Every structure is written in structure tokens, then in C-alpha cells.
Amino acid sequence: MLFNSLEFFIFLPIVFTLYWLIGNKRIQQQNLLITVSSYLFYGWWDWRFLFLILFSSIVDYTIGQKLKITKHPARRKLLLWVSICVNIGFLGFFKYFNFFVDSLIDSFTFFGSELKINTLNIILPVGISFYTFQTLSYTIDVYNKKLEPTKNFLAFMAFVSFFPQLVAGPIERATNLLPQFHKQREFVYSKSVDGLRQVLWGLFKKVVIADNCATYANMIFNNPEDYSGSTLLLGAFFFAFQIYGDFSGYSDIAIGISRLFGFNLKRNFAFPYFSRDIAEFWRRWHISLSTWFRDYLYIPLGGSKGGTKMKIRNTFIIFVVSGFWHGANWTFIVWGALNALYFLPLLLLNKNRVNTNLVAEGKYFPSLKEIFQMMTTFFITLIAWVFFRADNVTNAFMYLNDMFTLSLFSKPEILPFTILGLLSFFMAIEWFGRSGEFAIQKIDFMNKPIRWSFYILLIILMFSFTGEQQEFIYFQF
Known part of the structure; x- marks a missing residue:
């Protein structure tokens, strides 16, 4: 369902009217309406992929609960990696499986060998990169004790599937959006x-x-x-x-x-x-993604605190991964690497914050x-x-x-x-x-x-x- 479609212009007023008719004191009922509406909105493309969103929600909600009661560092880290592997695993399969197979075949062909591996007819679920990163922000923040895990599964489902930003962002942090599903929402004209x-x-x-x-x-x-x-x-x-x-x-x-x-x-x-300059551009373009990579990848890698080699390494990692996030094509990787080359002189000369x-x-x-x-x-x-x-x-x-x-x-x-x-x-x-x-x-x-x-x-x-x-x-x- 496109924002600029007739279906959406019918869908939105209906949901809006029902939402406020429920009353702002009935938070659970409003969250239920949002969840049902969001699943209808997403299922308009292909209802089969609703199971992916539901499964991801169940996994990360459960892991959040386990992280709260688990004190042993190794077990907490294992729980975090389960969440990362499940979410990135689904993303990798649907988005990158054929890319890796084709690249492997091309590599063997380049060296004179023929490798016979069949690609799969995989349909890419709409918005999978967005809601995957959104749910990951929840488990990572709970693991780092920046966020208390929610006990309200319905609120969590609404957070993951919130239809306005479900398929193309902004990628919301759990620390910002999730608490809003627990609070009374007021209609302000x-x-x-x-x-x-x-x-x-x-x-x-x-x-x-x-x-x-x-x-x-x-x-x-x-x-x-x-x-x-x-x-x-x-x-x-x-x-x-x-x-x-x-x-x-x-x-x-x-x-x-x-x-x-x-x-x-x-x-x-x-x-x-x-x-x-290009540093300012990346502070202003797709802010939710660039700050996500900054907080959950760049800073954990050491950010800009290390020596010159570490700065160069981390800059290329963040931009190349950002490029690869956009799609399974070498063009996106080159696009990311090129932006890293643009950015490096400013970083090395300490002019990236001018x-x-x-x-x-x-x-x-x-x-x-x-x-x-x-x-x-x-x-x-x-x-x-x-x-x-x-x-x-x-x-x-x-x-x-x-x-x-x-x-x-x-x-x-x-x-x-x-x-x-x-x-x-x-x-x-x-x-x-x-x-x-x-x-x-x-x-x-x-x-x-x-x-x-x-x-x-x-x-x-x-x-x-x-x-x-x-x-x-x-x-x-």
C-alpha cells in the first residue's frame, strides 16, 4: 500500500477515526489497533511476510526478557548473538543469498574454474532492512542496559510494525519510540x-x-x-x-x-x-541510518579514538557496510567506498566538524x-x-x-x-x-x-x- 495510492487515502482516515474513538486512556486497545492496522498495511503487498515480522518480534521480545533476568556475562552475550544472528540471518538470506552465490561463481570463473551452484527465486520482503535494524536496536540497548525490556508484548509488536515508518523508515531507536507505546497519547490539534x-x-x-x-x-x-x-x-x-x-x-x-x-x-x-562538505552531508542525509551505524558499529569498533590506521579502517567499514545495506550489488559497495574516500581527508585533518x-x-x-x-x-x-x-x-x-x-x-x-x-x-x-x-x-x-x-x-x-x-x-x- 503506497502512501500516494487511493487505498491509503481510504485506509488512513478509517484508522485515524477508530484510533481516537477508542479514547486516549485505553492504551492497550490503541496499540492493538495500530498493530492490526500495521499488519494489514504490510500484508497488502504480500501477507506471507507477516510471519517474518511476527517471528522477529517474538524472538527479540523473548531475548529482552531473558537479558533482564540473566546476570552471567557470557550468557548475556550469547543471548545478544542469538538476536543478531536470527535478524541478520533472515536479512542475509532474503537480500544477499543470490549475490554471494553469483559472486562466488564469478570468482571461480575468473580463475578458470566452473562452479555450478543454482541461485534461488527469492522475493525480497519490503522494508526488511528497516525493521531488522529497529528490532536490533532494542536488544542491543537492553543488553547494554540503556533500556529496560518491556513486559508488554502488544506494545512491542506495535513498535516493530508501526505502519507509518515500517517499510522505509526512519529507523527508530527503541529508546525513543517504544516508551511512547506505554504512555497515554493526547490528541493535540x-x-x-x-x-x-x-x-x-x-x-x-x-x-x-x-x-x-x-x-x-x-x-x-x-x-x-x-x-x-x-x-x-x-x-x-x-x-x-x-x-x-x-x-x-x-x-x-x-x-x-x-x-x-x-x-x-x-x-x-x-x-x-x-x-x-561531505561530513555535513552525512549528518543531514538519512540521519536515522547514519547514526545507527555510528552508535552500533563505528563507536564499538573504536571510532576515531585510535591511530590513523584505525580511523581509516573504521571509516571504510562504516561506509562500505552502509553501501552494502542498501542492496546486493557491487555498485552500492563502490558508492559507499567512494563516500569514504570523500570523507577521509576531512577526518584525518580534523575538519569533519567544521x-x-x-x-x-x-x-x-x-x-x-x-x-x-x-x-x-x-x-x-x-x-x-x-x-x-x-x-x-x-x-x-x-x-x-x-x-x-x-x-x-x-x-x-x-x-x-x-x-x-x-x-x-x-x-x-x-x-x-x-x-x-x-x-x-x-x-x-x-x-x-x-x-x-x-x-x-x-x-x-x-x-x-x-x-x-x-x-x-x-x-x-
Whole structure:
């Protein structure tokens, strides 16, 4: 069930109405409705995979209870590893089995031997990478005694399967989201209106920005040999905004819907294309994943506290694993490694925390230095996106090779002025709203005629320029 589908526009008001009719003092009944609704929402794709979510919930809930009463360090560690192996085992099988088999076959072929192993026709469960990491955060935090294990299995099921962020995040920490299922949720009108505002902006990002950019990105990436270097650059540009509008749009909708039900999810994007260096970009892009890897992988490995070799090793591990998390393809691994190479100079020179303030803070426009920094960061990010989008590494290198020719300075064969105009409007709104949690949050402080005129304009633009419906990109991860 897609957020931008007719089914969801019927599903959401029904669940919302029933939820608040139950009454905010009946927490268990509300949690039951959320769980049932979430299972219906997820089962809309394929009901068979509901058993995976249920099994993962049972395993981690049980391990959480065992960790509370087990005092022996070795036994506690064994329980933790059971949770890790079960969750990563399912993720590895469904997502990476065929990748490892194909890579093994290719390795033997390279050395002149033939290895006959059959791959399996495996369907990837939607959102498995997201809810796997969410449940792992629970067992790891309980193991580290940062969180008391819950005795309420229904609340835990609701936490794991919470439908707004189930299939594409944000990846919520148990320490933040789980306690909210134990508390009385109040309906706050202003909070709900703010949530609807964020949903509106997220839908605009998806159906107007992402879906329109997808049309041209797909056209160019699918036939790169037909286009000049300037058009290939434009294709990468369109994909950069496709993936941003698509993924951050999903996050905005998820966070906004959660507010309608009285929940607060963590921010997942903070205007990443206004970053002045790659370190700032990774503090602003897919925040829930980058901080997950930081806290549960990078810091346990030693973080940046060791010598130069350890810093380099840990940086490459965190970025390569992050790339591999996105999918079973060498393109994602190269994408991660390339971002590690971007990041290393800043880390080794201790400049990875230089740009922590808001760009052009207190000003309407950035300085020339900030413009140059943002353009440079966006360009190297755009180059990395080519690997993320390409079907394989060879195609990515061919794409870049054809792009960096003299034809890079020619007029593009494709120049959709309407889409470029919509992108300019979109980025202008993002820029002037960059100090808020999301771009149009500050619209609420304007007078009523301006506020409503802007909302009506967004709705008109969505009806007038909706692109061909595309599935959310991160559903495949």
C-alpha cells in the first residue's frame, strides 16, 4: 500500500477515526489497533511476510526478557548473538543469498574454474532492512542496559510494525519510540495540523519532484550511449533530486502521519543538498541510518579514538557496510567506498566538524564561499549517485567516461524547462525554510491569506504536474 495510492487515502482516515474513538486512556486497545492496522498495511503487498515480522518480534521480545533476568556475562552475550544472528540471518538470506552465490561463481570463473551452484527465486520482503535494524536496536540497548525490556508484548509488536515508518523508515531507536507505546497519547490539534502540513510537503516532494525527475533520469540512464556528456550530467542531476524527493518525501509523510496518532519520530533529513562538505552531508542525509551505524558499529569498533590506521579502517567499514545495506550489488559497495574516500581527508585533518552550524545562518543568501562549498559538495555527491543508480559497476564507469568528454560543454539534447522550473521553486522553498524541521513549517507563522494561498498552490501543482506513479525507491532496500 503506497502512501500516494487511493487505498491509503481510504485506509488512513478509517484508522485515524477508530484510533481516537477508542479514547486516549485505553492504551492497550490503541496499540492493538495500530498493530492490526500495521499488519494489514504490510500484508497488502504480500501477507506471507507477516510471519517474518511476527517471528522477529517474538524472538527479540523473548531475548529482552531473558537479558533482564540473566546476570552471567557470557550468557548475556550469547543471548545478544542469538538476536543478531536470527535478524541478520533472515536479512542475509532474503537480500544477499543470490549475490554471494553469483559472486562466488564469478570468482571461480575468473580463475578458470566452473562452479555450478543454482541461485534461488527469492522475493525480497519490503522494508526488511528497516525493521531488522529497529528490532536490533532494542536488544542491543537492553543488553547494554540503556533500556529496560518491556513486559508488554502488544506494545512491542506495535513498535516493530508501526505502519507509518515500517517499510522505509526512519529507523527508530527503541529508546525513543517504544516508551511512547506505554504512555497515554493526547490528541493535540496544533500537532496534528503540523503533521498534515508535513504530509502535504512530503507528497509534493514525491509526486511532483521525485516522480517527474524519475522520468528523465530513467530515460537517460537506460540509454546513456544516445546522449552527450551534458545530458548525462543532467541525468545524474535528475536522479539526485529523484532520490532526495522520493526518500525524504517518504520520511516527511511518515513523520507527519505519526504526529496524527500522537507519536514523535526522529528527523531523517535536514536539507542535505545545502551541505558545505561531505561530513555535513552525512549528518543531514538519512540521519536515522547514519547514526545507527555510528552508535552500533563505528563507536564499538573504536571510532576515531585510535591511530590513523584505525580511523581509516573504521571509516571504510562504516561506509562500505552502509553501501552494502542498501542492496546486493557491487555498485552500492563502490558508492559507499567512494563516500569514504570523500570523507577521509576531512577526518584525518580534523575538519569533519567544521560546518555544524546552519548555512548562511541569519541571512537570506549564502556567501560566495558557501555557494562554492555547496556546489562542490553537491557535484561530488552527484558523481557518487551515478554508481548508486547504475545497473552495475561497468555501466557506471562507462557513464562517467562518456560524461567527462568535450560534449559535457554542449547543449543538452533534453532540457525540460517545466521540471527545472519546479525544481527551482522546490529548492527556493527548501532554502528559506531550512531552519525548520521541514521546509514549509515556517509557513504557519505567516498570515492566513498567504498561508492558505501557498497550500492551495501546492495542491494545484500536485494535480497539474503529478508524474507517472513510481514505487518509493527505498522499498527495495
